Amino acid sequence: MTGKKLSGAGLRGQSAGETKLCTVGKSGSGLTYCGYDVADLTENATFEEVAYLLFNGELPNVDQLAAYKAELKSMRDLPNELKDALKHIPADAHPMDVMRTGCSFLGNLEPEVDFTQQNKAANRLLAAFPAIMCYWYRFSHEGVEIDCNTDEDSMGGHFLKLLSGETPSELHRKVMDVSLILYAEHEFNASTFTARVCASTLSDMFSCVTGAIGTLRGPLHGGANEAAMDMIQTFKSPADAKEKMAGMLARKEKIMGFGHAIYSESDPRNVIIKAWSEKLAKEYGDSSLYDISVACEEFMWDTKKLFCNADFFHASAYYFMGIPTKLFTPIFVCSRVTGWAAHVMEQRVNNRIIRPSADYIGAEPRAVQPISER
């Protein structure tokens, strides 16, 4: 066999199952969760409402939301054994490895014994992830043992307060909330598919989410927001960005934060996070990083007709909020755990073990030679 087998490579364009949770790129660009447009959700709902929607199929009413938020708040703290484990992870560890270990360790302490506990397990992970990330980060980088509870009402505000110890501004709370909504769910992307494959063996929620974290870690998936930030920071000006990107394309390098496996015209999350990034740039008082990002977007469209995906303007938005680059992808985990867990639950309702076939391209049948004759 010669050359790259393109048709069907990466399972592109093939349906691998059914879902009620999400549509991606139905007309080239849209994104819906349980029938709601993601733009509508970012304007008229909060991340906790979206989490409830994904787990229950409907948005909550006032009482349901209050009860759900109270439940999540009661689950924010970490067991001492997990805090001790996090203290042993070095400062130079990859933060996604910390998230993976934190998830897996919690699964030892509070296992999902049977599927009647699936909502509890999902909510526990959702509530605990900000503390898993920030407890490790602040202890390993600043020597501070943080209190894992805050008086912040929302997940976004809670995360920001754990990270800095300061009460976040309304603007920062809002942007974090929008960001968590945008990253919550995305149909059969690589990490969600990992979770569903794991779920299809009737494994537990913590194993499904641990596997998904490992898949999200890569730069072709969730890791792209960090890679985009690292790249943007090497550009001195919009003109410099265009010149350096031309060189990257000439060397056939991938530009992180651009392109998408499903969307063909645009990623609907980009226009939303880009607008918030612009607002944050004004508040920050120095818009150079935003201006450089806009130049990158223009250049990629003009030269390759490639558009920014969800990750690209998240980089500058998080930067303006003072979030360290190494925590960008872990924030994605704090959000996407909702989508992953919802897919695990959906897989369990109508399960058959996921086990595709492969086209064999190896050696013809042959006999084993005695080792002395090889």
Ligand SMILES: CC(=O)SCCNC(=O)CCNC(=O)[C@H](O)C(C)(C)COP(=O)(O)OP(=O)(O)OC[C@H]1O[C@@H](n2cnc3c(N)ncnc32)[C@H](O)[C@@H]1OP(=O)(O)O
């Ligand atoms: C939240 C998320 O996970 S969003 C995705 C985040 N990932 C990134 O931003 C990483 C950069 N982007 C990419 O690597 C790809 O666009 C992916 C992984 C997102 C999608 O990959 P695929 O569906 O396989 O698209 P594919 O790689 O076939 O792209 C088609 C062509 O566009 C090119 N291309 C696609 N994305 C890029 C990019 N970011 N930079 C440069 N060229 C690109 C490919 O090289 C390919 O060119 P070719 O036909 O000459 O080989």
Ligand SMILES: O=C([O-])CC(=O)C(=O)O
């Ligand atoms: O759908 C994909 O392939 C990747 C993506 O954008 C996501 O998971 O949010």
